[in-house]
Amino acid sequence: MSETFELTVDLIRRRSVTPEDAGCMELIAAQLEPYGFRSERLDFGDTRNLWLRRGTASPLLVFLGHTDVVPPGPLSDWNSPPFEPTLRDGLLYGRGAADMKSGVAAMATALKRFAAAFPHHQGSAALLLTSDEEGTAINGVAKVIEVFESRGDRIDWCVIGEPSSAERLGDVIRVGRRGSLCGALRVFGVQGHVAYPNQADNPIHRFAPALKELITEVWDEGNEFFPPTSFQVSNIQAGTGAENVIPGQLEALFNFRFSTTVTADDIKRRVHAILDRHGLRYELAWRLSGAPFLTTGNELIEACQSALETVIGARAKTDTGGGTSDGRFVAPTGAQVVEIGPLNGTIHKANECVSAKDIDSLSAVYERILINLLVS
Ligand SMILES: [Zn+2]
Numbered sequence: 001m002s003e004t005f006e007l008t009v010d011l012i013r014r015r016s017v018t019p020e021d022a023g024c025m026e027l028i029a030a031q032l033e034p035y036g037f038r039s040e041r042l043d044f045g046d047t048r049n050l051w052l053r054r055g056t057a058s059p060l061l062v063f064l065g066h067t068d069v070v071p072p073g074p075l076s077d078w079n080s081p082p083f084e085p086t087l088r089d090g091l092l093y094g095r096g097a098a099d100m101k102s103g104v105a106a107m108a109t110a111l112k113r114f115a116a117a118f119p120h121h122q123g124s125a126a127l128l129l130t131s132d133e134e135g136t137a138i139n140g141v142a143k144v145i146e147v148f149e150s151r152g153d154r155i156d157w158c159v160i161g162e163p164s165s166a167e168r169l170g171d172v173i174r175v176g177r178r179g180s181l182c183g184a185l186r187v188f189g190v191q192g193h194v195a196y197p198n199q200a201d202n203p204i205h206r207f208a209p210a211l212k213e214l215i216t217e218v219w220d221e222g223n224e225f226f227p228p229t230s231f232q233v234s235n236i237q238a239g240t241g242a243e244n245v246i247p248g249q250l251e252a253l254f255n256f257r258f259s260t261t262v263t264a265d266d267i268k269r270r271v272h273a274i275l276d277r278h279g280l281r282y283e284l285a286w287r288l289s290g291a292p293f294l295t296t297g298n299e300l301i302e303a304c305q306s307a308l309e310t311v312i313g314a315r316a317k318t319d320t321g322g323g324t325s326d327g328r329f330v331a332p333t334g335a336q337v338v339e340i341g342p343l344n345g346t347i348h349k350a351n352e353c354v355s356a357k358d359i360d361s362l363s364a365v366y367e368r369i370l371i372n373l374l375v376s
Contacts, residue, residue, distance in 0.1 A: 004363045005092070005356055007031070007105035012085040012094035016067050019139075021131035024067035024101075025050040028108050028129060035115040037127070042147055047132040047139035054115055055124035059156035061373050062126045062335075063107040063366065064141070064326060066133030069096035070348050077350035091353040099347040102354045103161025103362065104129065110366035114374075121374040123156075133326055141326040145333060155335040157300040159369060161362075162325050163344035169358045170308045170365060174339035175301055176225055176320040177328060179292035181256040181264050183271065188281040191240075191248035203250040204238050210278040214254075214271065219262060225294055225320050226259030229267070260292050293331035294320065299373070300336040307368035308340075311361055316340070340365065 001009075007027075014022035025048055029039045037052040048067075053060075072082035072095045080086035082095035092102070111127055130140035148155070166172050187207045192200025211233070219229035231254060238250035256267055268286055275282055295301060305315045322344075327337045342362060346352045 002360050004105050004109040004359050007109060008092065008097070008102045008359055009085040011067070011101040011105055012096055013083060015083050016069055016096070016131065017071050018068040018135035019046045019132040021048040021067050025129055028052070028104065028127070031108050032111060032127065035112050036119070037111070037115070042144050044139035044143045047130065049131070049140060049144050050129045051126065051144070053124055053126040055121070057123050058154065059123040059373070060126060060154065061123065061157045061159070061370065062128055062155050063111065064128045064158055064160045064330065065100055065104040065107055066130050066326070067101070067104060068131045068134050069099070069101070070134050073350055079351055087356060090356055092356050092359070093351055093353045095352055097352050097354040098163045098342050098344060099352070100161055100163060100341060102359045103163070103341045106359060106363035107161050107366055110363045110370060114367050114370040118371070118375050122376065123374050125370055125374060130326065137326065141329045145329050149333065155330060155333060157373060158327070158330045158335045158337045159304070159366065160325055160327055160337065160339040161341045162339045163341045163347055164322070164339045165341065165343045169342060169355070169361055170312045170314070170316050170340065173304055173316040173318055174320060174322060175318045176294035177290070177292060177322070177325070178226060178320055179258045179264060180289040181258060181267060182287045182289060183254045184285045185252045185254070186283045187250040189246070189248055189250070192246045194244045194246055197246065200246040202246045204247065206278065206280055207250050207252070210275055210280060213274050217270070217274070219256070219267065220259055221261070222259050223261050225318065226261065226292070229256060229258040229262055231256055258292060260294050264288050264291070290328050291332070293328065293337070295331070295336045295338060297336045300338050303369050303372035304338050304340055306372055307365045310368050311364045
């Protein structure tokens, strides 16, 4: 079995349920330190973060990953114990096999081989690991980025080994993420008897035409990388439970998933304009749960596409789907960010697995990205 496979197995054996690291970082540091990587612990609270950097010059290419995993759930759902990595029919089973211990192992061995083959590479190559990506992520990469900003460490390119692939390894890479904006709306009316509507003011009737307008509004057309911005109502409630009472208030929760064509402020302004035009009396509380980002510079995306072409023989579809990742903390620094990793069909499920063959191909892709960017 290959070195990357063995390392993946060693990592899966460590029960690193968020925010535990369970010794994964010691293992990785011991692998890379002999190859000229300087290691630094940046732990905050209950979260471990490890920074391994080779070289001091720019540009700085960072591989980013997490050693924590989500809980395995009921053990009876697993065909083999989640923390006893098991190879069956070419697939390696275990919690974190795809999300993302194989990615971490592949990044580590790629960096090792690269350092051995190109000891005088340009710029710097680095690996950043956190033990809290799956949890609150408060003391993970967000805090590390604050440290980097305070001391002027600038990341030029960031490759995240999260499972981005859909049907076969490397068919999809993520080059950004949509923004998420939540609204909590309260529309005021006047409660009264349904038989005396002229003595009441029904907030449901008042809100209905405004809601129709919010639903049919074209917020934008999207762009090359993002689908059109979407508006969805997730909750709506009013009423006292009685069938003869006009309610005094209506509450609605809604969410926008938005592209980089609009800003959160644009959306807010337009929502208020619609509500005001319908003469509503209301309160509206906004919460921005994440700004959108998009890697626009071409160097990193091209380095990844070319690496996929060399190793796998095909380029990837680029998209901005999926949930959140630590890329949201890195992208605002101006770094180009791409996610490229194994298949995601079994992540967070029982019997999570990764193809043993893909583990080696992934490591070869990462090594090729290093060569494309740091060797002329
Ligand atoms: Zn992950």
